[in-house]
Amino acid sequence: MTALSRREQNRLEKRQRALDAALTVFSENGYAAATMDAIAAAAGLTKPTLYQYFDSKEALFQAMMLVPRDTMLTVFDAPADTCHVTQLWRFSWAYAEVVMQPQFLALARLVIGDAQRSPDLGRAYQASGPDRVLDGLARFMADQATLGRLQIDDAELAAEDFWGLILSSPRNTALHVPNALPDRQTLERYVNNGQRVFLRAYSTKPAKDLAVLETLIAQN
Amino acid sequence: MTALSRREQNRLEKRQRALDAALTVFSENGYAAATMDAIAAAAGLTKPTLYQYFDSKEALFQAMMLVPRDTMLTVFDAPADTCHVTQLWRFSWAYAEVVMQPQFLALARLVIGDAQRSPDLGRAYQASGPDRVLDGLARFMADQATLGRLQIDDAELAAEDFWGLILSSPRNTALHVPNALPDRQTLERYVNNGQRVFLRAYSTKPAKDLAVLETLIAQN
Amino acid sequence: MTALSRREQNRLEKRQRALDAALTVFSENGYAAATMDAIAAAAGLTKPTLYQYFDSKEALFQAMMLVPRDTMLTVFDAPADTCHVTQLWRFSWAYAEVVMQPQFLALARLVIGDAQRSPDLGRAYQASGPDRVLDGLARFMADQATLGRLQIDDAELAAEDFWGLILSSPRNTALHVPNALPDRQTLERYVNNGQRVFLRAYSTKPAKDLAVLETLIAQN
Amino acid sequence: MTALSRREQNRLEKRQRALDAALTVFSENGYAAATMDAIAAAAGLTKPTLYQYFDSKEALFQAMMLVPRDTMLTVFDAPADTCHVTQLWRFSWAYAEVVMQPQFLALARLVIGDAQRSPDLGRAYQASGPDRVLDGLARFMADQATLGRLQIDDAELAAEDFWGLILSSPRNTALHVPNALPDRQTLERYVNNGQRVFLRAYSTKPAKDLAVLETLIAQN
DNA sequence: TATGAATGAGCATTCATTCAT
């Protein structure tokens, strides 16, 4: 199958090691303070070898930034038939688990910290990350409105409300204060509360939906 | 009064120029890529003079970061007698106007970008900025609950919900994409919608409160 | 005959390609700025292969420099019977055509540019190039003096005068200003004038010889 | 007078040291192989200080190249009244002494060696050095033709002939073989011979002029 | 006190050269 293996495989593995090392070093030091020496060392490569994989510091940075974009998008693969409360609940946790990962937070810090220096990067991140997730969520909201389950004027705003309710607070704190990730319990407090408030404001049958939500919460 | 002026005044003015220049240069380049030469030039000072005011690059950075914290706190000076919808409305815009200022966003980007490098800074920022504002808001929420106007279990969460609903979305986008501040209309869309959703979920008299809100919106 | 060909031939061809590429790259960039990568690429070889033919950059450079020396010497194959004016005329143009070739000029620039760094190279070049040509020319001058056609004290000086009169000027300019080779007409101006002046100073029958020269010039 | 001295003087002196060091190091190694470290060391400066005087290696190189151009031009300050043979004799030696200086030869080697890499440099050198000297010489030739002392068709060519006769040979050799400058006697052989040949070809009164020349030669 | 002029340490990048395949 992959006949050209060995060499090719070796290259890919080293490339990956370089990208991982880059994430570590860049996020610990910021773009300018990160040195290619440090990245090479962290990747177990020599500097010239590192340069064989990436033409420049900037190129390595860009490549590293591209990696996790897609990951974020896998978040919203909702199986369409289930009850909307369950779907929101699943989405909430899928997203929370991606977004609150130390690596993801580190990346977000990098993007934000360098937004002024490289606006393209920030724009690209926004477009390919948050915007796409919100799009998916907005489509879901619109569908549920059509089905008469949610009472929604502006699906886009509803999607943003949902995200703002479940994750904005812990994520902001985590962005400011690294190494102080909320524990599971704290995170549940935010995420579950966010869903409750959302349903109170948007559900066409709040009492019933809230009951379903509490069941889901109790089960996990 | 302050007879020793002249010299003293001169010093203070230069110090201020240095701090302003620091904000400009740091936020345009990030900590590591900002040079003391550039800051000195922007302040109209020579480098050694700059060093007379601040012992090191780091010290200047820290000093610069301390400046605007207090500003943020003035945001929540609610006159206690007014109707709660009005108070929330006033708070919303007071906060929005501070938080969406280019300078404030630039600062936040710096804090976030350097959170890993200087965790103390991030922690201090969180404690003296967001946390204090949320404290004030939470106290207000608790009061309104006591007065029977809002139906609130956890005042702290309610405060965070409010903030998450009115500003998390535009602020996040603005953090990622500088030089693309939302115009007034866009900002209104978010802020007004956030208040509506909050009242739907939390008000003891949603219909009435929403009507008040719409009046407020219409008047401005 | 050369039964071991194939392999051997292949090797020789690659060696030649390497030498050609070396001339191109070295003369375009100078010794230090030329990279083995560039030479290998220009030769259509990989670097290790290149190293199989030449032990080092320096060795390749030296080998390349040896190649064209002999070429220069073919210049003075004067058929002894012809009239001296014709012989000088033939020599002039034979030499001019070799010496003003872009490749030759490029080589000369390399030798001169690296004379301090590798004095042996410069010495060898001088000995095997200019010196040998001048030797041949000086012998010719001595012969013509013996035959009573030229009035010569010091044949060596006469040879150098001849060369200085016909080519020093355009060659010096060409050395300083590459990509600005004199066109045929300009070159004729120098070369023909040089011969005229030489005959005026050295011929025992200037009027007659100059007439012959003009005929030669007119015929070509 | 120069009140701003001390500092200013110090700066100028250091700048000069840098330029001298540059000439030494560049001419010993060629442009690419010369390192800024070596130049700084040779100048007794640190690298950053060197960079304060010259923005880049290239800038330093260019500045260094500009220095001696003017020197070359002082060569042809002929006092107009003297006999033309004497004037030519003076010019010959003035020029010979400039052109055969080790420093001048080193510079010429640099220009030639880098002509392909920086054609502008070569062009500028040609224009401001050789071309201007030849211009002066050609004007002199034209004047002498007018005065009936020399028999000249093309003054420009005559000037080039003169230069080609007196100096092209020793200079070419010196360019190829550094550290082997001709001694005074050898140089006299070329320069004096060149003048003799020139007068034989160009003088309207060869016998008389040659006698004058021999007197001049005998006196020195 | 303010400044022009240093400096030591470092960083991104490149290159001649050599293995492992």
Add this chain to the structure above:
DNA sequence: CATGAATGAATGCTCATTCAT
């Protein structure tokens, strides 16, 4: 044999910081 992939050692250039004036 030839190749892709390494690497150690430089090199040009910059910057935070400090003197001498």
